[in-house]
Amino acid sequence: MNKGDHVLNALLLGIGIGVLLDPSLSVDTLSTIGMVTIPVVVGALFPDVDTAFGTHRQTLHNALVLSGFVLFPVFYGNLYYVWIGIATHFVLDLLGTQAGIAVLYPYDGMFDVPVGVNVDSNLATLVTVLVTGVELVAVAGLIRYGYGDLLRAPALWDVLVGVLP
Numbered sequence: 830m831n832k833g834d835h836v837l838n839a840l841l842l843g844i845g846i847g848v849l850l851d852p853s854l855s856v857d858t859l860s861t862i863g864m865v866t867i868p869v870v871v872g873a874l875f876p877d878v879d880t881a882f883g884t885h886r887q888t889l890h891n892a893l894v895l896s897g898f899v900l901f902p903v904f905y906g907n908l909y910y911v912w913i914g915i916a917t918h919f920v921l922d923l924l925g926t927q928a929g930i931a932v933l934y935p936y937d938g939m940f941d942v943p944v945g946v947n948v949d950s951n952l953a954t955l956v957t958v959l960v961t962g963v964e965l966v967a968v969a970g971l972i973r974y975g976y977g978d979l980l981r982a983p984a985l986w987d988v989l990v991g992v993l994p
């Protein structure tokens with residue numbers, strides 16, 4: 830997707846996650862929205878830095894980059910929620926390009942899904958909003974079933990440690 834749609838997706842996703850995490854609709858909800866939305870927007874903008882450095886839709890559009898941002902909070906205790914922006918950027922690029930992204934970079938094969946719209950299509954923004962809705966339903970499910978902490982990422986580690994023998 831283009832930059833505007835990535836930002837729209839990240840803003841709606843951040844606000845939605847903030848409300849889902851703190852549905853009290855109080856000042857605390859506003860604080861939670863800020864805490865989540867800013868890192869998600871930063872994460873959603875980051876992959877396209879490879880338009881300037883490296884090869885676009887390859888160097889920073891892959892599982893290594895996503896894994897780095899999932900694990901970073903575990904080791905350093907900051908950059909929470911940035912991974913969500915990275916992940917949603919990849920989802921939108923898979924649905925909004927013809928070429929796909931290099932998920933397994935440095936292996937240079939490009940991966941794509943058989944459905945989607947052209948980034949320049951009039952439908953791109955509609956698809957972006959629909960994808961955001963699906964993502965928020967998934968987030969609501971995680972929170973509903975007690976896995977809301979996964980969204981911060983470090984808890985992912987706790988869960989893995991908890992289920993491993």
Ligand SMILES: [Zn+2]
Pocket residue numbers: 830876877886890918922
């Ligand atoms: Zn991209």
